[in-house]
Every structure is written in structure tokens, then in C-alpha cells.
Amino acid sequence: MNKKLKIILLSNLLFLSLMALSGCGTNSIFAWHGDSKEYDHLPTIMKANEKLTIEKSHFDNFNLEFDRFELWVHSENGISNIQNGRVLPFENSSVVVIQDNIITAKDSGHVTIAASLIQSRNGSEEHHWGVFVCSFFVINESTMNHISTAEDLANINNNLSGHFILTADIDLSGSDWIPIGNATAFSGMFVNPNNYKITNFTITSSQNSRHIGLFSSLDRGALISGIILEDLYIDASDFEGDVLDSPIVGGIVGYIAPTAIVLNCFVSGTIIGGGRATGGIAGINAIGHIGDSTFVGTLMVNKNFETHSFAIGGIVGINEFGTKTNGDIIPNIINAKVMAYISGGYWANAGGIIGFVPFAGTVRNSEFSGTVAGRNAGTKTGLTRIGGQESDPFVSVNFD
Numbered sequence: 001m002n003k004k005l006k007i008i009l010l011s012n013l014l015f016l017s018l019m020a021l022s023g024c025g026t027n028s029i030f031a032w033h034g035d036s037k038e039y040d041h042l043p044t045i046m047k048a049n050e051k052l053t054i055e056k057s058h059f060d061n062f063n064l065e066f067d068r069f070e071l072w073v074h075s076e077n078g079i080s081n082i083q084n085g086r087v088l089p090f091e092n093s094s095v096v097v098i099q100d101n102i103i104t105a106k107d108s109g110h111v112t113i114a115a116s117l118i119q120s121r122n123g124s125e126e127h128h129w130g131v132f133v134c135s136f137f138v139i140n141e142s143t144m145n146h147i148s149t150a151e152d153l154a155n156i157n158n159n160l161s162g163h164f165i166l167t168a169d170i171d172l173s174g175s176d177w178i179p180i181g182n183a184t185a186f187s188g189m190f191v192n193p194n195n196y197k198i199t200n201f202t203i204t205s206s207q208n209s210r211h212i213g214l215f216s217s218l219d220r221g222a223l224i225s226g227i228i229l230e231d232l233y234i235d236a237s238d239f240e241g242d243v244l245d246s247p248i249v250g251g252i253v254g255y256i257a258p259t260a261i262v263l264n265c266f267v268s269g270t271i272i273g274g275g276r277a278t279g280g281i282a283g284i285n286a287i288g289h290i291g292d293s294t295f296v297g298t299l300m301v302n303k304n305f306e307t308h309s310f311a312i313g314g315i316v317g318i319n320e321f322g323t324k325t326n327g328d329i330i331p332n333i334i335n336a337k338v339m340a341y342i343s344g345g346y347w348a349n350a351g352g353i354i355g356f357v358p359f360a361g362t363v364r365n366s367e368f369s370g371t372v373a374g375r376n377a378g379t380k381t382g383l384t385r386i387g388g389q390e391s392d393p394f395v396s397v398n399f400d
Contacts, residue, residue, distance in 0.1 A: 045191070045225060045263075046105040048140035054101045054133060059117060064129060066117040071098050071133065074114040078187075078221045095138050105138040108163040108189065110221060137223050139191055141165055147190075153198070156180050156190070166192040166227070173200040179209045179216035185257065187219035192226035199230045206236035206247040206274045211254025211283065218253050218260035218288065225263040227252060232269030232297075239274035243308040246275025248283035250316070251295065256288030265293040273301040276310050277317030277355065280338060285316045287332065294337040301344045309347045309375065311355030311382065314338030319354045319362055336366035343373045349382035350374025357381050 046052070054071060072089035073096065074080060081088045095109035103113060117129040147153055148168035156164055160181055180186055203212055211217050212234060218224065229251055236247040248254045251267035267280055277283040280295025293315065301312050311317040315336045336353055344350040352368030368379050376382045 044134075044136040045223075046136050046138050048105050048107065048138065048142070050105045052103040052105075052134070054103070054115070058133070059115075059131070064117060066119045066129065069101075069115045069117050071101065071103065071113055071115050073098065074112040074132065076111050077109045105136075106140070108138055108140045108144050110137045110189075110223070111135070137189060137225075139165070139189075139193065141193075144189075144191075150175065154178075154180070156186070157182075159188070160184050160186050161188045163189045164191070166190070166196045166198075167194070169196050170198045171200055172198065172202065175202070176205070177201055177203050177214070179203075179211065179213055179254065181216045181218075182209045182211075185217035185219035185222070185255075186215050187222050189223045190215075190225070190227065191223070192228065195226070195228065197228045197230050201229050201232045201269075203234045203236070206239040209247075209254070210245075211248050212236055212274075213250040213253040213283070215253040217255040218257055218262075220257050220259045222257075222260040223263070224252060224261070224265060227265045229265075229267045229269070232267055232271070234270070235272040236274035236278075237272050237302055239303075243275045243303075243310055246303075246310070247273065248276055248317070249273045249278045250280070250282035252281050252293075254283045256282050256285045256290070258287040260288040262288070262290045263292055266296075267294070268296040270298045271300075273299070273303075273310075273312060273317070275301065275303050278310075278312045278344075279316035279355070280314050280340065281336075282316045284318045285320065285332065287320050289332045290315060290334075290336065292335045294339075296339045297341075299340055299342045301348060304345065304347060309349055310344070311349045311351075312342060312344040312374065313351040313353055313355035313382065314340050314342060314368060314370075315353050315366075317355045319357045333363045334365060336363070338366075338368045338370065340368075340370045342371065344375075344382075345373075346375050348374030349376045351377070351382035352379040354381045 073093045076090050076093050076095055081090045094107050095111045097104045097106055112135040113133045115131050115133045144163045144165040146167045147164050150170055150172055153170060157180055209216050232251055234249060236249050239246050249271060251271060252262055252265050271278060278299060278301055280299060281290055281293050295314050299312055315333055315338060319333060338352055342350050349356040350372050352372050353363050353366050363380060372379060374382055
């Protein structure tokens with residue numbers, strides 16, 4: 001699919017930091033896709049010592065005249081250098097090195113790169129525009145915490161902002177897992193670039209956590225990438241009480257906070273939810289981002305709350321819409337695949353990709369095959385705030 005790269009321009013960088021970012025080259029966090037007017041929201045992962053060269057042509061979409069540009073680190077691991085209400089270059093970055101127009105990845109972390117576009121007037125450089133260039137995570141395997149045993153995996157709880165890499169297959173047979181970050185959300189990085197597997201992951205009760213999954217919750221800026229869960233079994237059906245207090249259940253994570261990222265994850269097995277929100281990857285995605293992820297298996301909720309409906313979906317139970325930019329809704333579930341039997345009963349909003357979504361337009365280039373059954377059932381979403389979607393539950397479809 002052709003991409004027209006688009007960078008959001010604002011002169012006030014402090015205000016700009018609250019806006020949707022734009023992309024550069026292959027390291028784009030947002031990219032304009034042809035005439036669809038939808039944006040990607042997937043950050044690139046770079047390995048240590050990889051280089052990214054920014055050319056003046058990257059800024060051609062601006063109707064601006066400038067003579068040169070200077071690159072600088074706008075934020076590192078969520079921290080910006082704010083002085084007197086202005087965002088200044090982040091000094092002494094540990095994540096990247098910038099030399100002229102070349103960015104070199106150095107150590108694990110997350111950075112946002114900005115540029116000052118400078119124009120000379122009357123012999124002096126006095127006119128500046130500030131723009132975002134790109135945003136990406138850096139993986140340096142040698143400095144990350146290595147996870148190779150079940151004990152290592154559980155001990156992530158001791159450093160919930162740390163950077164972790166899976167370095168061996170892990171079999172969790174014989175244990176009832178307590179989600180990572182049960183008390184405090186995980187805000188670090190957990191990656192699996194070498195395709196190791198976590199097998200026989202099991203949770204048999206909702207009593208230990210309200211947010212249920214391998215991780216309980218992801219905080220802002222967290223990254224989960226490449227995690228493979230096979231032969232998973234989660235059963236949170238023992239919950240008794242009001243639906244609003246019921247468990248939020250997902251294979252990878254219960255709850256995803258805004259700007260948290262789940263990329264290239266695979267889950268296979270059976271998930272039996274306890275009520276409010278159940279998904280193959282996440283229970284609730286609160287303006288986080290899920291890309292290139294797959295669920296294969298069975299999703300069920302066997303509850304009857306009578307006065308409240310609940311949500312069950314192949315990727316996510318409840319998916320909040322992406323931030324609007326210039327009137328466009330950013331899809332925050334991209335390149336998803338689901339092959340599943342999904343059943344929620346009479347009170348369920350059941351969807352092949354999403355159970356419930358506030359607005360349309362949040363899923364792109366995703367596939368579902370299998371069965372969906374519920375009060376409001378659809379192969380894409382079960383119910384949206386602007387109206388339900390009715391469709392044959394025995395179909396295979398692709399969503400562009």
C-alpha cells in the first residue's frame with residue numbers, strides 16, 4: 001500500500017508534544033495511507049548500532065522555506081527537558097547518538113526525535129520551526145535483563161519499568177500464574193526477537209487480579225513485542241458480583257493504557273472470561289495500539305448479568321478509538337488475525353476482532369475466520385456506539 005508521509009507542524013513544541021506524531025522513512029509512527037485518510041500508529045523497533053539517516057527531502061511535505069535542519073531528542077523514556085514552559089533538547093541521551101543528520105541507536109529505551117527547521121534572514125539564523133521527525137524503541141540485547149526461566153518471568157514484578165528480553169522457551173506447567181504488574185502497571189519493555197515460546201500458561205481463578213493475562217496492565221509507553229503464548233488456559237468464570245467490578249481478561253494483558261504498544265504477539269488456547277471485557281490479546285485497549293497480532297482458539301463468557309451487557313472479541317473486548325488528527329480517526333488495531341470460536345451468550349457484544357468499540361474506523365487490514373455468537377454479534381465488531389453490526393457468524397472476512 002502506498003504511503004504519503006505526513007508530519008504535523010506546530011511552532012509550540014510543548015503543545016505539539018500532546019498531538020499525534022508523524023513519520024519519517026521506515027521509522028514512522030504515523031503514515032498517511034493513500035486516500036484512506038487513516039494513520040498507522042506503530043513505532044519502529046531499532047537494534048543497537050543501527051543507523052537512520054534523515055535527509056532534507058523528509059520535510060518536503062511542508063510548504064516551508066528553510067536552509068538547514070538540526071535533529072534533537074525531544075523525549076527519552078517518557079521524560080522531556082521542560083524549562084520555563086519550553087521543551088528543550090534532551091541532553092546526554094543514553095538511547096541514541098545524533099551526529100549531524102544521522103541517528104544511531106545505542107541502548108535500550110524509547111525516544112522521540114524532533115527537528116528545528118532553520119531559515120536565514122538578513123544574514124542571521126533567526127527563523128525556526130519545530131517539528132517531530134520520528135519515534136522508536138531501541139533494543140540492545142546485551143544490556144537488557146534476560147528472561148529464561150519461569151522464576152525470571154515472575155521476577156519482572158521486581159522491576160516494572162525495566163527492559164527485558166526472552167532468551168529461552170519457558171514451560172509454565174503446574175503453576176497457576178499471577179499476572180505481572182498486579183499492583184502496579186508495567187511500564188517497561190518485554191521483547192522476544194528470537195521467537196521463543198511460553199507454553200502452558202494457566203490461570204484458573206479471578207480472585208488474584210481484576211486485570212487478568214500474562215500482564216495485568218500496561219502503563220503509558222510500555223512495549224510488549226513478539227511474545228508467543230501457546231496452549232494457554234484462562235478461566236475467570238468464578239467471579240460473582242456486579243459486571244462493572246468483573247474481571248478484564250486478555251491473553252497478553254488485561255488492560256492497555258494510552259500509548260502502550262503490543263506488537264507481533266501470538267496467543268493460542270482457551271480463554272473463559274468473567275464478565276466486563278474479554279479478548280484474545282487484551283481485555284480493554286484504552287487508546288493503546290495493537291499491531292500484527294494473532295489469536296487462535298476459543299473465547300467464551302458464560303455469564304448472565306441481566307441488567308448489563310459485556311464485551312468479548314477475538315483481539316480485544318473493548319477498544320477505545322484512536323486520537324483524532326485533523327478529523328481523522330487513527331486505527332489502533334492493525335494487521336490482526338483471528339481464527340476462533342467466540343461465544344458470549346445473550347448479554348454479549350461479541351466481535352471477531354473487537355467486542356465493543358465507541359466509534360467505527362479503528363480496525364484496518366485485519367482478518368477473522370470462525371464463529372461469533374452473542375446478543376450483538378459481528379465478524380469485525382459486536383457493537384459500536386453509533387449502532388450495532390449484524391452479520392452471519394459463520395464467515396471468513398478481511399477488513400481493509
